[in-house]
Amino acid sequence: MIEVKGFSKKYGKLTVLKDVNLRIEEGSITAVVGPNGSGKTTLIKSMLGLALIEEGEIRINNHALNSECSYRRDIGYMPQLSRYPDNLSTRELLDMLKDLRNTREDLDEELIEKLDMVKEMDKPTRNLSGGTRQKVSAIIAFLFSPKLLMLDEPTAALDPVSSSYLKDKIIKENNRGKTIILTSHNMNEIDELSKNIIFLLEGRVFFEGMVDELKKLTGQENLERAVANLMKGSVS
Amino acid sequence: MNVSIKISRYQLRDLLRSKVLIIYTAFFFLVTYCLFRFVGDTSKVVVSLMNIILIIIPLISIIFGTTYYYNSREFIVLLLAQPINRSSLFTGMCIGVSLPLIMGFLAGVGIPLVIWGAVTLHDIDTVLMLLFSGALLTFIFVAMAFFISVANEDKLRGLGISLLLWLLLSVVYDGLVMLAVVLFADYPLETPLIVLSILNPIDLARVLILLKFDISALMGYTGAVFQKFFGSSFGMLISLISLTFWAAISFAMGMKFFKNKDF
Numbered sequence: 001m002i003e004v005k006g007f008s009k010k011y012g013k014l015t016v017l018k019d020v021n022l023r024i025e026e027g028s029i030t031a032v033v034g035p036n037g038s039g040k041t042t043l044i045k046s047m048l049g050l051a052l053i054e055e056g057e058i059r060i061n062n063h064a065l066n067s068e069c070s071y072r073r074d075i076g077y078m079p080q081l082s083r084y085p086d087n088l089s090t091r092e093l094l095d096m097l098k099d100l101r102n103t104r105e106d107l108d109e110e111l112i113e114k115l116d117m118v119k120e121m122d123k124p125t126r127n128l129s130g131g132t133r134q135k136v137s138a139i140i141a142f143l144f145s146p147k148l149l150m151l152d153e154p155t156a157a158l159d160p161v162s163s164s165y166l167k168d169k170i171i172k173e174n175n176r177g178k179t180i181i182l183t184s185h186n187m188n189e190i191d192e193l194s195k196n197i198i199f200l201l202e203g204r205v206f207f208e209g210m211v212d213e214l215k216k217l218t219g220q221e222n223l224e225r226a227v228a229n230l231m232k233g234s235v236s
Numbered sequence: 237m238n239v240s241i242k243i244s245r246y247q248l249r250d251l252l253r254s255k256v257l258i259i260y261t262a263f264f265f266l267v268t269y270c271l272f273r274f275v276g277d278t279s280k281v282v283v284s285l286m287n288i289i290l291i292i293i294p295l296i297s298i299i300f301g302t303t304y305y306y307n308s309r310e311f312i313v314l315l316l317a318q319p320i321n322r323s324s325l326f327t328g329m330c331i332g333v334s335l336p337l338i339m340g341f342l343a344g345v346g347i348p349l350v351i352w353g354a355v356t357l358h359d360i361d362t363v364l365m366l367l368f369s370g371a372l373l374t375f376i377f378v379a380m381a382f383f384i385s386v387a388n389e390d391k392l393r394g395l396g397i398s399l400l401l402w403l404l405l406s407v408v409y410d411g412l413v414m415l416a417v418v419l420f421a422d423y424p425l426e427t428p429l430i431v432l433s434i435l436n437p438i439d440l441a442r443v444l445i446l447l448k449f450d451i452s453a454l455m456g457y458t459g460a461v462f463q464k465f466f467g468s469s470f471g472m473l474i475s476l477i478s479l480t481f482w483a484a485i486s487f488a489m490g491m492k493f494f495k496n497k498d499f
Contacts, residue, residue, distance in 0.1 A: 011498060048317050050499040069321045077317035083310040087253035088246065096246040100239060100318055124253075140314070 001026050002047065002148075002179075007056030009042055009203075016042045018203045020056070024196070029170070029180040031190040031211075033227060034200035040183040041080060043200070044150050047181075048077055060148070073101070076146035080153050082137045086126040090117065090136050093125060094143065103144055111139045114165045131157045138166055142173070149173065151182040155189060167193060187224035199230060206230065239320055240328035247332025257340050260296060264344025272352040278359045279449070282366055285345065286445050289370050290438055294377045295402050297337055301381025302398040304333050306391040313499050326382070326494045330487060334378040338371045345370070365448040369441040369479075376437050376483045377402075383490035386497060405438050417457055426461050433458040433475075437482040444475040 004022040008015065017039045024030050032040045045051040047058055049065055049072065058065045065071070084093050098104055112118060115135040120128065128136065134157045141149060151170070155163040170193060174180050184190055190197065190211070197214055199207035207214060207230060211223060218233075220226040251257055267288055271281045308329075315325055349363065381398055388394040413432065416425065433439045439458055446459045447468050462471040 045313075045499065050313060050316055052496065052498055069319050071319075072317060073319040075317065077314070079310065079313055079317070081310050082314065083307070084314075085247065085250035085308070085311060087250045092246070092249065096242075097318065099242050099246075100315070100320060137314070 001061060002181075003057075003059040004043075004047075005057045005059075007046065007053065007058060009039070009046060009051060009054070016203050017046070017200075020203075020205055022198060022205060022208060024179065024181060026179050027174070027177050028196055029174050029182070029194040030196040030198060031194040032181065032183045032198045032200060033185075033187075033190065034206075035231070038200040039203045040200055041152055044077075044152055044181065044183065048072065048075065048150065073144075074147040076141035076144060076149045078134075078137045078141035078149075078151045078154050080156070082133045084125040084133070084136065087124050089122045089124055090128075090139075091121045093136070094140070097140060097143065101144060106145060108142050108145045109139070111135075111142055111166075111169060114169065115139065115162050131159060131162070134158055135162060138169075142169065146178070148179045149181070151180065153183055153185070155184070155186065187222075187227055191223040199227065201231070239324040240331065243315070243320075243325060243328025244332035244335060247329065248336055251333065251336040252339075254336075256300060257336055260337065261340035261344040263292070264341055265348055268345050268348040269352065272348060278353055279362070281353065282359065282362055282445075283449070286366055286442070289341075289345075289366070290373075290442055291406055293341065293370050293373045294406060294438055297334070297374045297377035298381045298384075298398045298402050299395070300337065301333055301378040302385050302395050305329075305382055305385035306394060309499075316499060322495050323491060326491050330375070330379055330382060330490070333382075334375045337374045337378065341370050341374065342367060362445070362449050365445050369445055372479055372483060373437065373441050376479070376486055379483065379486035379490055383486055383493065386490055386493040405436050409436050409439065413457055426465055429458050429461050430465060433462070434478045437479055440475045440479045440482070444472055444479065447472045447475070 002022070002024040004020050007017060007020045009017040020039075020043065032043060034040055042051055046053060047060065047065075049069065053065055060071055061074075063071055084090075088096070098107070112121070115138065117132075117135055117139065120132060125133070125136070134154075138151075138154060141151065149170075154170070155166055158166060167189070170180060170182070180194075182190075182194070195211055197207065197209065197211050198205060199214075214230070215221060215223065215226045218226040218229040220229055268281070268285060271284050275281050275284065312325070312329075316322065345367065353363075380401065384397050384401070385394045388397065409432075413429065416428070416432075433443060442456065443459045443462050446456070447463060450468060462475065465471070466474055
């Protein structure tokens with residue numbers, strides 16, 4: 001379970017997140033949505049300890065985040081942008097992470113085959129295309145069967161086949177009890193995957209609840225229109 | 237510590253395949269080879285090598301370190317999302333970038349030296365001092381590069397500051413010393429010049445090598461002052477300690493910023 005209490009984040013003078021309060025239950029899929037620059041990535045990075053916590057509190061499984069790093073053992077993270085050491089192959093990259101985590105067993109390497117990466121494993125990563133790099137990040141995120149997955153726009157650069165495999169994987173892992181947090185701009189995808197939604201606007205939580213609730217509230221059947229209505233409502 | 241070693245091991249594997257490093261090694265190889273072919277005398281070769289090393293090592297180390305950091309930003313984020321603490325990662329990266337550069341330098345200079353150099357017992361100390369100073373300078377300038385890049389979000393700005401720092405320490409500095417000597421010829425300059433020298437790791441390395449060499453004619457102004465003021469061995473000790481301080485301070489500053497950075 002993740003609890004965020006009174007969390008604010010500033011970069012210099014720019015306030016990115018303002019007094020965010022959230023609760024994400026174990027075993028749920030939660031989508032974080034919002035316009036560009038609304039603070040989605042910052043929220044995820046704060047939960048990972050990448051952005052430092054200065055005001056407020058974030059607790060993961062009742063464990064307040066500080067500089068301690070062992071809680072990240074249970075987290076798989078798929079960043080929005082990825083780039084790896086130029087001259088290492090994907091295989092060496094995965095070896096490096098296994099070495100760093102000291103984990104060689106219970107690895108989930110299903111995605112290597114599913115995302116059609118077997119033949120790319122020995123190429124230096126500098127020769128990989130943007131989409132292929134994103135596949136590598138997906139493989140890394142799921143590799144250690146973490147209890148909590150944070151996926152920052154996981155399907156943005158993927159082709160439709162890979163994207164659908166990845167979505168299947170997300171649903172499968174969730175059925176096994178994994179907690180999943182993802183961001184996306186594709187509302188159909190969110191509608192397909194997640195039951196919970198957090199809508200961020202200018203650094204504040206504008207809506208937090210079930211996707212169905214949001215649809216009912218705005219009287220729209222389609223999530224994209226529901227969110228659009230929500231945004232328009234906020235403007236007027 | 238264990239984690240740092242693992243990180244640097246994979247970085248080493250990555251960088252030993254990089255073209256820049258191969259060119260860097262080949263450059264030192266070629267220069268050393270040519271010097272032996274055309275100059276011959278080992279002490280003269282060492283002095284010429286020193287002058288090249290004192291310019292090239294800081295330049296390449298600081299530029300390579302800076303570009304490497306900025307190109308690795310996304311990867312650093314990925315590594316920080318693993319159960320790794322920031323100080324292990326920073327230590328590992330500093331070692332992982334300076335080690336391949338040091339290896340390239342040692343191989344590039346060392347191989348021709350062993351093959352073509354007639355190294356006498358007297359020269360071997362100087363040669364070792366040259367190699368050691370080069371290695372230490374590499375680490376200092378990689379650590380400075382990391383400090384600059386961690387502190388500056390913008391890549392161009394970071395690169396600019398790195399270049400400027402190199403220019404200041406290797407070119408402008410010599411001019412400043414000359415100017416001071418000419419302008420204030422009537423005043424006692426020893427103390428200010430020693431302070432100035434301690435503030436410049438490149439000059440410290442030069443003083444260290446030349447004091448070992450013990451040829452006053454090549455000493456340059458600050459070297460001569462060091463010798464006059466402290467004598468050869470004490471002067472070497474002082475410059476060595478100051479260089480170590482430079483390494484420690486650059487590393488510690490980078491680490492401090494790295495620990496408090498928002499990624």
